[in-house]
Amino acid sequence: MIHDATIAPTDPHAGSAATSQPDAFTPPADSSLWRKDFLLGAATASYQIEGAIHEDGRLPSIWDTFSATPGKVVGGQTGEFACDHYHRWESDLDLLTQLNFEAYRLSIAWPRVMDEAGRPNAKGIDFYKRLLGRLKEKGLKTFVTLYHWDLPQHLEDRGGWLNRDTAYRLADYADLTSRKLTGQVDSWATLNEPWCSAYLGYAEGRHAPGRTNGRYATQAMHHLLLGHGLSVQALRANDPRSQKGLVANFGRGTANSEHPADQRAAHLFEVQHNAWVLDPLLKGSYPEDLFELWPGTEPLVLEGDMETISVSMDFLGANYYFRSNVKSDGAHGFTEVPLEGVERTQLGWEVNPDGLRDLLIGFNRTYANLPPVYITENGMASDDAVVGGRVDDSQRIAFLKRHMAAVDEAIKAGVDIRGYFVWSLLDNFEWAYGYAPRFGVVHVDYDTQQRTIKHSGELIAKFLAERRARG
Template identity: 75%
Template sequence: MTHDSAASQHSASNAILDDDAFTPSPDSALWRRDFLLGAATASYQIEGAATEDGRLPSIWDTFSATPGKVLAGDTGAVACDHYHRWSGDLDLLKDLNFEAYRFSIAWPRVMDASGRPNPKGIAFYKRLLERLKEQGIQTFATLYHWDLPQHLEDRGGWLNRDTAYRFADYADLMSRELTGLVDAWMTLNEPWCSAYLGYGNGHHAPGLSNPRYPTQAMHHLLLGHGLATQVLRANDAKSAKGIVANVGRGTPNSQTPADITAARRFEVQHNAWILDPLLKGEYPAELFELWPGTEPLVLDGDMETIAAPLDFLGINYYFRTNVKSDGAHGYTEVPLPGVERTQMGWEVYPDGLRDLLVGFHDAYDNLPPIYITENGMASDDSVQDGEVVDAQRIAFLKRHLAAVDAAIKKGVDVRGYFVWSLLDNFEWAFGYERRFGVVHVDYDTQKRTKKRSAELIARFIAERNARDGG
């Protein structure tokens, strides 16, 4: 988005910026005190300190240092310098009245290449969690948000079955070290991205591109999830255990049978590929009609391990994709003209979140409680006269929260919502150009500035708490 378009959006959206911008209807589930409202971040995107205190290289250090892989040659070497500024960032969380914080632990920061613990790295997360507990903020810790240690990738990464067992070792160490400090553990963030973008089309680290790789990488990711869940339950019984899946809404470009099939197969590839093994103990057969000949090697007992019961399911949602048949097994994206889009080029489509949640509720008898663990948008935000008026984000969040409420009214058990993200940060292959935060970060000075969206969220949470007696 250009500054001119942002200004015109500001003018067109003045009505959004009134005092009740985040005031839901009186019967909305968002008024319930047991509906958590939180913010989310990820280690490589905010921490920096890439070589300090024994941290080892990750696949994203390697990938972002490779010319042409990340926009403008950006890397996460400094990012938001959260490793040094964490205390102030947690004060921001508290000031904004967020009730929960979802963050990730950097695997390369807490273990050496032989699997021995790194005390300095572990101490960082202990300090973080202890402060959050002091502040009364619920803690949601993600074990894997894409920063695989490079030494494991050198041995095959997620294409190597052994990585699933090394992940379980990592989960074992962290759950023993941090027992009692974590309210909810999430094993993996968005295994679809790790498997497909990392090993299928090469858009993400480690940057491999082979049509046979993603399904095997996914199987080892999910096996790692299942193995890690076992040790988390053994070591930290009181915490909740779950996983985070990014999901996509696919809609047909026409009502022809071929396009309807194409849209269904889009959702099989983006949703059922992950959710079916977790909740049904099997991969969807239609996936291998879409990608013939790519069945992963599955050993006896694997699917039972993967399908271990979940305490909750994290759902990340951003946009929908309109598709048509490619004339063969799959689909082709057909961008719709005249729709609202974010700085990422993604269509703003709140109904997709409602439709997916209701669809999962209908499709899976054993669907666990859900948290929306990421939802948000990128815009070209800048500080003007000491303020950041992010009108499009305010409207985006308001409409997506309404979509969550609509799904709850249809019987879906949604327990909370995390805004992505607390801070502007390193947006993977797009570097620092795309700003997702409700807090603006000046990357030259590291100054944080609360955006208008953050102030309105804080006001709503305060109002909700006041209604319920504080």
């Protein structure tokens, strides 16, 4: 999940669009979401829900280290317990069935399945075998992300993503897991949101490992993408029937005015957020404009790297949360200028479904080889509470409906979009924000681990039941 804003109170306009007809969730009759071949699912990530960080041979990760460092996470909170999914996974998977979801996107905890020498950890692998086996028994499609930010700490101690060797260790990890889990995974994603790993982790320092150097960010990104290409090769060799791809977060940037400098600033915003990842994957090169923003930060690229990175993919996962309004910083970059009077979420993120549609249509025009797309994360944070045994999350209901409508508009404009995953199934550990923001369609009481399906989840289940009944 992208985290690129500071936590803020909900905007006073936040409820304006959300409170009208909260039960009117079902899409119109001509929506693509009614298609039987359009997949609807929910998503989670290992560090955010599993807990059990010291059990069954799991090694420390960079997020264990980062969240235990004073001042790095709101309230000093960590993922040590999270949603206790490691022990409650069976009942959590029952929620997927209860909500009528057709697919589940999860991630494997790299530190849980391998030791420092790269040997398999049988107990960790068995956990995912049992989990994926149960999903298959339930008839759900399985979308598995290999790297959702929980790098083993011992690799960080050797340089992390600044060390080219880490790309090869990712490929080893992909090789091991795909050999052990062959036939249980419908779709493999090598990376989740490399922009966050590289930029927030190495340039801004707001994510693990907490480094702050622009040159580090571009080199880390190169090694992440190199690891992706190497991993796709291993996945294809071991599990040829599955899909292979990558999940990226995308940001919509709009200009504060029609002035050419502000228009250029919006362009550079999208270069940094989008083209930095998509150009090497789909064009085999980095965008030159990126180094206008960050002069002198070109990564070390060895012969053959770009060919490895631009290996063909079966799908692209797209994560989207908000739009950013920017203006020129008067030099070679941009600065954000938040709009007034717009709907915002608990985190202060603007609700802008048109941004999702516009990005998807733009990518389809820009990249002739754009693979089929899944919306692998879309959702919003709110300060949800259980009142009388129920959770009224009317803003989320409106948010999801409007973003699903934006996806439908993109499909009708010619974009090949195959599915949509709600972020998230459960409230969870939201990285540097801790546990205050709640993104789930299921509420989690972290003291008791009680799960309560929110009203949004009830309406999703109702729609999916109706879609299933139509055949």
